[in-house]
Amino acid sequence: MTRKDMEKVVQDMIAAKSCYPVLRARGEEWLNAGDTDTEEAAWKKLVAQAKVDIMPIDDLISFAASETGAKVLGKEGAEMLLKHAQAIKAQGAEYCDCPACKGAAIVIEYENLYD
Known part of the structure; x- marks a missing residue:
C-alpha cells in the first residue's frame, strides 16, 4: 500500500462519527507530517492508538x-x-465494522508501512 492509499484510509477513518478523539488526533498528526522527519514517528503513534481504540x-x-x-x-x-x-x-x-474500526484495522495491518 502506498502512502497516498493510506492517506485515504486515514482520512475516511478520522471523518467517521465513530472515531475516538485521540485516534482522530493521531490520524491528523500523521497526515500533517507527510514528507517530514516526524512522519515515521507519527505513524507509529497512530498504529499504537489504533491498537488501543479498535473495538x-x-x-x-x-x-x-x-x-x-x-x-x-x-x-x-x-x-x-x-x-x-x-x-x-x-x-x-x-472487530467492529464501523468506518473508524475498519480504518484502524487497515492501519494495524500495515503497521510496518515504513519498514
Whole structure:
C-alpha cells in the first residue's frame, strides 16, 4: 500500500462519527507530517492508538447488550447493533465494522508501512 492509499484510509477513518478523539488526533498528526522527519514517528503513534481504540467484536456485543448501550443508542438501536454484531461475528469478524474500526484495522495491518 502506498502512502497516498493510506492517506485515504486515514482520512475516511478520522471523518467517521465513530472515531475516538485521540485516534482522530493521531490520524491528523500523521497526515500533517507527510514528507517530514516526524512522519515515521507519527505513524507509529497512530498504529499504537489504533491498537488501543479498535473495538473487538465481543466488546461490541457486550456494549450492544448492556444498559449503557440501550441508553446511548436507544433500545431499538442497541438491539439492531447487537443483531448486526452477532451476525458479523458468525461470519468471522474479529472487530467492529464501523468506518473508524475498519480504518484502524487497515492501519494495524500495515503497521510496518515504513519498514
